[in-house]
Amino acid sequence: MKYAKWTVLTLIALIVFGFFHYTLPQHDIVRVVNTYQERQDLNDWTRIFWAKPDDQSTGLINRDVQFIQTVKANNKPMVYRNEDTGWSWPPYFKFDTANLQTEAEDAKSTAAAPEWVSVTHYGWRIEYFSAFPNAISIKRVEGPDVTIIPWFNIFFFVFLGFVLLMLRRMWLQFRERSIDPVLADVEEAWDSVDQRADEAAERARGVWGRFRAWLGTWKGKPRR
CATH class of the missing domain: 2.40.50 (OB fold (Dihydrolipoamide Acetyltransferase, E2P))
Incomplete structure (x- = not known):
């Protein structure tokens, strides 16, 4: 899976490089x-x-x-x-x-x-x-x-880098404000579900334990 990921990323990089090399x-x-x-x-x-x-x-x-x-x-x-x-x-x-x-x-x-x-x-x-x-x-x-000196290409890549940096910053802000709180709520809700499941399991074990204890009280009683 790791090799497939790097292969896809390499192909994408080659396509992007080829596009700019042909066009600029x-x-x-x-x-x-x-x-x-x-x-x-x-x-x-x-x-x-x-x-x-x-x-x-x-x-x-x-x-x-x-x-x-x-x-x-x-x-x-x-x-x-x-x-x-x-x-x-x-x-x-x-x-x-x-x-x-x-x-x-x-x-x-x-x-x-x-x-x-x-x-x-x-x-x-x-x-x-x-x-x-x-x-x-x-x-x-x-x-x-x-x-x-390829001034146009230099300015183009500087501008492209600035745009990509701004997009990354906008994405991080959007993620921090919109996505992370939702993920935190989902994680909290999942933890709550796990906790309730554990409590239910503990109660079930307690009931089963009391039932087994009650059965144990009948073992030592003589038959009539």
Whole structure:
């Protein structure tokens, strides 16, 4: 039972971690090498890795998607999709796909004369499922070694911790004021029932003892 409990808690922790890792913004320092547009099929379960803009029907089985090809400082390629999120989840409220594609086109550079940019994105790159992170913004940086501090994520987790702390405090107060008194009354009532049961049992033993004593008085009497 102990192992089952920890297994369930571990699965819950992994799901929560995966949700935040996919949804919260991340920053990559890359060099843009190309931009292009390609039609993508959206007729299977991998549709969950694509955006669902409010101005497009969820019944579409394919649509044109813009992509941004980049290379990291370690020469590993990274491809981003460039899609509007609209008012849907995650709440980035991105409506400037065309502008971002233009910025990416303007930031293209070669290995001989690299220009580095910070791409803010969410999502995962999973080659097996043809899943791409969605680029949110592009910002030029001085070089590949620049450090980007994830201020939004820091503030988010601080705020989340504060909310969880307040909820825990509210729960403890609610439990102290509402649940604990009820449990105390129930425990007191149960103790009272136990006490009455013990008293009844004691009285029964007393009656039985007196009855046995009365029977014992007949053993020594002679028969007539």
